[in-house]
Amino acid sequence: MKQSVTEIPHAWTMIEVDVTNLVVLRNKVKDEFMRREGINLTYLAFMLKAVVNAIKDYPIINSVWAVDKIIVKRDINISLSVGTEDSVMTPVIKKADQKNIAGLAREIDELTKKTRAGKLSLNDMVGGTFTVNNTGSFGSILSYPIINYPQAAIVTFESIVKKPVVIQDMIAVRSMVNLCLSLDHRILDGVICGRFLQRVKENLESYNAETKIY
Numbered sequence: 001m002k003q004s005v006t007e008i009p010h011a012w013t014m015i016e017v018d019v020t021n022l023v024v025l026r027n028k029v030k031d032e033f034m035r036r037e038g039i040n041l042t043y044l045a046f047m048l049k050a051v052v053n054a055i056k057d058y059p060i061i062n063s064v065w066a067v068d069k070i071i072v073k074r075d076i077n078i079s080l081s082v083g084t085e086d087s088v089m090t091p092v093i094k095k096a097d098q099k100n101i102a103g104l105a106r107e108i109d110e111l112t113k114k115t116r117a118g119k120l121s122l123n124d125m126v127g128g129t130f131t132v133n134n135t136g137s138f139g140s141i142l143s144y145p146i147i148n149y150p151q152a153a154i155v156t157f158e159s160i161v162k163k164p165v166v167i168q169d170m171i172a173v174r175s176m177v178n179l180c181l182s183l184d185h186r187i188l189d190g191v192i193c194g195r196f197l198q199r200v201k202e203n204l205e206s207y208n209a210e211t212k213i214y
Helices: 002-007 018-039 043-057 101-115 188-205
Strands: 010-018 063-066 069-072 078-080 130-133 153-157 161-167 172-184
Touching: 010 018, 010 130, 010 188, 018 043, 018 101, 018 172, 043 078, 043 130, 043 188, 078 101, 153 188, 172 188
Parallel strands: 078 130, 130 153
Antiparallel strands: 010 172, 063 069, 153 172, 161 172
């Protein structure tokens, strides 16, 4: 973490997303998923899928700074921030782009349990190319995350909060969430990161009651 703060020129941006339809979708499928899989279907699985699909469109996000050059990674390996009683670990979901929402949910559950039981292996911890942190799980609505060195960026998903929102000049109560992105300004700039976050937003807002999780 010290190396990240001292070596990486951090910049920060955020976007607000309407996840009302995602809330409806998850409420529709979570009980059946629990009966079928025996684990919780969290919002994080849907959010990871939205991020991974956005990385496919903007692969420079999935890169690292190597001395004096940028290396774009082929595999999309998501480092997942998991808090324990005394630390934060970042186990890795390998080739996350090859998994559906259900598969991501299984990986999240397995890695979270291994982390909190102190059973992570070295292989569980290496190879990450982009980090996701679900800061909303403890009530946060705004974060300024530190990049997981030597990755190019990290995104946080904040708490889902019901807010009055103007839609076609009418006020409606919607479920809203902030996405906060820290970026390495040697690799990325505000334009590409703005487009990336906009694509994540579009992906999250495209979920509906008919979206397949398998």
